[in-house]
Amino acid sequence: MLSRRSFLLSTLAASTALPTLAHSQNATPRADDAPPTVLRLERRSIEVNGKPASVFGIRQPNGTFGVRTEVGKRFRVRVENGISEPSLIHWHGLTPPWQQDGVPGVSGPPIPPGGSADYDFPLRFGGTYWMHSHWGFQEQLMMDAPLIIRDERDRADQQEVIVMLGDFSFRSPEQIFEELRKGDAMPPMAGMPQATPAAAEMKGMGQGKEMMAPKSGSMSGGMPGMATGVGKPDLNDVKYDAFLANDRTLADPEVVKVEPGGRALLRVINSASMSAFHVDLGPLEGELIAVDGFRIAPVKARRFPIAVAQRLDIRLAIPRAPAAHPVLAKLEGENKQTGIVLVAGGAQVARMPGEASMASPALTLDLESRLRALSPLKPRKADRVHTINLTGEMTGYRWSLNNVAWTKGTAPLALAKGERVELVLINKTMMPHPMHLHGHEFQVVEIDGKRFPGAVRDTVLVPPGRRVVVAFDANNPGHWAFHCHLLYHMEAGMFATFRYV
Numbered sequence: 001m002l003s004r005r006s007f008l009l010s011t012l013a014a015s016t017a018l019p020t021l022a023h024s025q026n027a028t029p030r031a032d033d034a035p036p037t038v039l040r041l042e043r044r045s046i047e048v049n050g051k052p053a054s055v056f057g058i059r060q061p062n063g064t065f066g067v068r069t070e071v072g073k074r075f076r077v078r079v080e081n082g083i084s085e086p087s088l089i090h091w092h093g094l095t096p097p098w099q100q101d102g103v104p105g106v107s108g109p110p111i112p113p114g115g116s117a118d119y120d121f122p123l124r125f126g127g128t129y130w131m132h133s134h135w136g137f138q139e140q141l142m143m144d145a146p147l148i149i150r151d152e153r154d155r156a157d158q159q160e161v162i163v164m165l166g167d168f169s170f171r172s173p174e175q176i177f178e179e180l181r182k183g184d185a186m187p188p189m190a191g192m193p194q195a196t197p198a199a200a201e202m203k204g205m206g207q208g209k210e211m212m213a214p215k216s217g218s219m220s221g222g223m224p225g226m227a228t229g230v231g232k233p234d235l236n237d238v239k240y241d242a243f244l245a246n247d248r249t250l251a252d253p254e255v256v257k258v259e260p261g262g263r264a265l266l267r268v269i270n271s272a273s274m275s276a277f278h279v280d281l282g283p284l285e286g287e288l289i290a291v292d293g294f295r296i297a298p299v300k301a302r303r304f305p306i307a308v309a310q311r312l313d314i315r316l317a318i319p320r321a322p323a324a325h326p327v328l329a330k331l332e333g334e335n336k337q338t339g340i341v342l343v344a345g346g347a348q349v350a351r352m353p354g355e356a357s358m359a360s361p362a363l364t365l366d367l368e369s370r371l372r373a374l375s376p377l378k379p380r381k382a383d384r385v386h387t388i389n390l391t392g393e394m395t396g397y398r399w400s401l402n403n404v405a406w407t408k409g410t411a412p413l414a415l416a417k418g419e420r421v422e423l424v425l426i427n428k429t430m431m432p433h434p435m436h437l438h439g440h441e442f443q444v445v446e447i448d449g450k451r452f453p454g455a456v457r458d459t460v461l462v463p464p465g466r467r468v469v470v471a472f473d474a475n476n477p478g479h480w481a482f483h484c485h486l487l488y489h490m491e492a493g494m495f496a497t498f499r500y501v
């Protein structure tokens, strides 16, 4: 059982190892006297498609979902497990001491029903993060919440608007997984080939890079380089009943009042279990200023891709004229959409359909290849390179890394403190995989052989047949997870760990 004492002990151990922690304690001695923020894991009921749905939630006693705090403060939180099963919460994108990272069986044991666990570590950087259960399939049932760390980017004249995206099914996640394993859950999707023939073709293609890499351009107007019928990706292998933005569908979307002529900061969090989206601002142009919490050289556009677990910080200048401005999230590869509505002045909110007139393209790396970190890693030769093939097949729904489906007995990947590490991620499958590293931010430094100083982030999409290299500094010793963030891929074994002291 995870006692409070064990957490406090691990925090103490970490404080001797991390000078920043000790410094921060000295600088703000009074902060430790304040009571921690309580987060309760709870069952709650929402309405989806006119029907009641029982889901989870992570809320403070005052009803606030998740946490909003400030950079430089300590993350002092007590998680109380108010549900009837074990749970453990991961602070996605943060860099805590490893025992507080919230991955059962890697960081520590789960919190039993009725139990609690304490967390206490310094917040090194600001931005848009989130928290979610890493226990079983609880994430599919919305055991997740925003984790916002305000910093100098937050301006008094700028209204913060959080958009949490999700995918929802009335079937239980266990049933969904069972159907995937049996292979009968694959929806016949318009224009999408079934996995088997495509996967068979893939085997004869080596890396399949030449055949499959989208060669060109824009994200609008179909799937660039993917129109030949060969090497189309498999997308959306779970058929969902609804796509949610802040718990709601477009039948009854959240309506947020904004100031005509004012500024807004959209913090978009893709907390869906399996679904990637294009954030579509309609006629408004947004300025993307951060991905996964980390600053980039701003990019102006009307549409931005967001893979599972990623975040986008988008600045918006609201026009002066009274108007409703939908912020839509369009499911990749299909015509489903969800979203919220920003309303400036006394404008009418028109009803928006849950289905767009045409299907969206698959996500590409076009934007990723253009992103440039504002605070890149110091240029340095890698001390260690891990090549990680993303492997698997739809038959039996087997997913793995380097053909190893993770179990508790799987040996961790090696690295050593102080090293610059590069992970070469090569997708040998027909599905895109959003790959997430715990406990460290990484920088995207190469796509398909082309080096560039890309975005610093914690989750990167690797589409079918593509090669993406990320670099990070091994500066947070411990035992850390690295995995595909598609929930059912992770559960099937697309997971590995790194361990160093």
Ligand SMILES: [Cu+2]
Pocket (backbone or CB within 6 Å): 399, 432, 433, 434, 484, 485, 486, 489, 490, 494
């Ligand atoms: Cu995956």
